[in-house]
Amino acid sequence: MQQVDAIVAGAGIWGCVVARVLAEKGRKVLVLEKRPHVGGNVRCETDPETGIEIHVYGSHIFHTHIDRVWDFVRRFVEFNGYQHKVLARHAGKTYFLPLGLTLVNQFYGLDLTPAELPAFVAAESAKGFAGGRAPANFEEQAIAFIGKPLYDAFIREYTRKQWGTDPRNLGADVIRRLPVRASYDVNYFPDYRQGIPLTGYNSLFDRLLDHPNIMLECNVDWLAWRNKSLIASRQPLTFYSGPIDALFGYKFGPLPWRSLRFEQERVPTVDFQGTSVVNYTDADVAFTRIHEFKHYHPEDAAAMSAPSTIICREYPQAWKPGDEPYYPVDTPESRERLALYQAETAKMPNLVVGGRLGEYKYYDIDRSIDRALEVASNEVL
Ligand SMILES: Cc1cc2nc3c(=O)[nH]c(=O)nc-3n(C[C@H](O)[C@H](O)[C@H](O)COP(=O)(O)OP(=O)(O)OC[C@H]3O[C@@H](n4cnc5c(N)ncnc54)[C@H](O)[C@@H]3O)c2cc1C
Known part of the structure; x- marks a missing residue:
């Protein structure tokens, strides 16, 4: 050598x-x-039929x-300047994550201003977790941050699927922060430098x-x-x-580790879900997310207009030695x-x-x- x-x-x-x-x-x-x-x-990998880049x-x-x-x-x-946005499906409706004015106003049917949002969330939190002691587990910590209705709709079942256990079995320190943005900014990541x-x-x-x-x-x-x-x-x-x-x-x-299983499918339609990632936050759907890869390259006109699209359902699963380790x-x-x-x-x-x-x-x-x-x-x- x-x-x-x-x-x-x-x-x-x-x-x-x-x-x-x-x-x-x-x-x-x-x-x-x-x-x-x-x-x-x-x-x-590149899909040979459409040129779509598959992660x-x-x-x-x-x-x-x-x-x-x-x-x-x-x-x-x-980089192509792609800005990541994540949507969430809950009870037959589609919402914009992360937690912010867009989601809170849509979910509660309100029209809060940025100045009103913090007090509203604080009141919801106080209703859900009385305080007087430190939150004992993930669930209490999350409710203390955002209140019970938002937790039940967007966090509880998603977390159960993600970690394969009741959130009450997870430590409070698993969730150190759960920021609620007092704005209509629905960019998922706060970094302005992003893309593919x-x-x-x-x-x-x-x-x-x-x-x-x-x-x-x-x-x-x-x-x-x-x-x-x-x-x-x-x-x-x-x-x-x-x-x-x-x-x-x-x-x-x-x-x-926690592992994942990805189930890929070619769907004979130009656009399956109108965005790259949708989270499924309810218990009756076994997967946590659907990815639709063509949306990561909006500049690629050929892939965007291809008559089919590649989607992928993500299923969290228990890990055993030999499986792919993810989290x-x-x-x-x-x-x-x-x-x-x-x-x-x-x-x-x-x-x-x-x-x-x-x-x-x-x-x-x-x-x-x-x-x-x-x-x-x-x-x-
Ligand atoms: C589901 C998921 C989604 C993610 N999404 C994002 C995202 O959107 N944005 C983001 O910034 N980050 C994301 N990440 C994080 C990103 O995947 C990691 O930052 C990145 O993969 C880390 O690179 P790495 O080199 O440390 O590890 P890896 O990518 O795992 O590379 C390690 C390499 O070492 C090789 N290897 C292992 N053992 C040996 C050996 N004995 N001999 C030779 N080779 C070996 C493996 O085959 C592998 O190729 C995500 C992670 C996960 C789990």
Whole structure:
């Protein structure tokens, strides 16, 4: 094997950014990816019939307020200016999320002004949760923030589906904030820098890795590779973004995740739901969301007017080892287990563990990039 200065195990956004920064510093980097393709969970496929970009692991919308991330990512792709909006179906009606003047006025049949909204929500909250003590669980905390009617309509059943348990079994700290916007702004993310790469997400990964100092091998599981590697005696500095528990053979037990199942369908209509994501907040619908991918590229006239559309129903499900891990399950037990694995990692001087699987943390794409920039800029080879 050619001499390399660093190995990057995992070609998701974290690994690809680490590899790029090291390569630009003159390091020879070998990227090993277990799957047959790069991109991790941001990977997309193009529908050959319509040209629609399908987000294979669920919808991904890039959004950020971090200057250095925005500057970095735009060296590789341009964004189309898509602004994400999410609608919710409840009791046969469609509402605009997030919680704000639009939703509250529509739901209660009122015409509140921005100045009137906070007092109205505070009164609803006080009716639902008397206070005098700290909220004991997720449900009480949510009602204390927004009141019972909004909670019952938009949060309770959605949360039950998402986490597979009654919200009263979830800790109050799961829901630290539930802001209600005193405006008609229905942009889902507060970041004004957002969008989808004009040339598609896959082009971002291809361009990040397109550097003479980067070598890429797919279909290689680094955990198996490192054991039989010829250079096992002197492993170069390695940046690993696979699961932290897998790194140690799950010796303290697997860290729990919540998984998802996606059911894709081609529908013979130009526009199925008129927007990219609709949440289903009632108990009688098993899925949580329907994604309709063509709406992520409003600039793509051919895909927008194609006679069919690709939709995807998202079903949360229990996770077992071997399933795709999506959301870390934050409990006192999982935190304790994570700390044991982190203590083991600290004993390995030539290894940097990162990314959503390595840190066992939910990170948006921009935070993943920011973390990768930090790690790769600080490394000492
Ligand atoms: C349902 C869902 C929706 C999301 N939507 C958004 C959104 O709209 N906007 C947003 O900003 N963020 C979103 N995110 C977050 C986004 O997916 C993450 O920020 C991003 O995927 C993190 O990248 P990563 O490189 O850390 O991990 P990953 O994308 O998981 O990449 C890790 C890579 O490492 C590889 N790997 C693992 N083990 C090994 C091994 N042993 N050897 C070699 N390779 C290995 C994996 O195959 C994978 O390719 C969403 C997340 C979820 C779960």
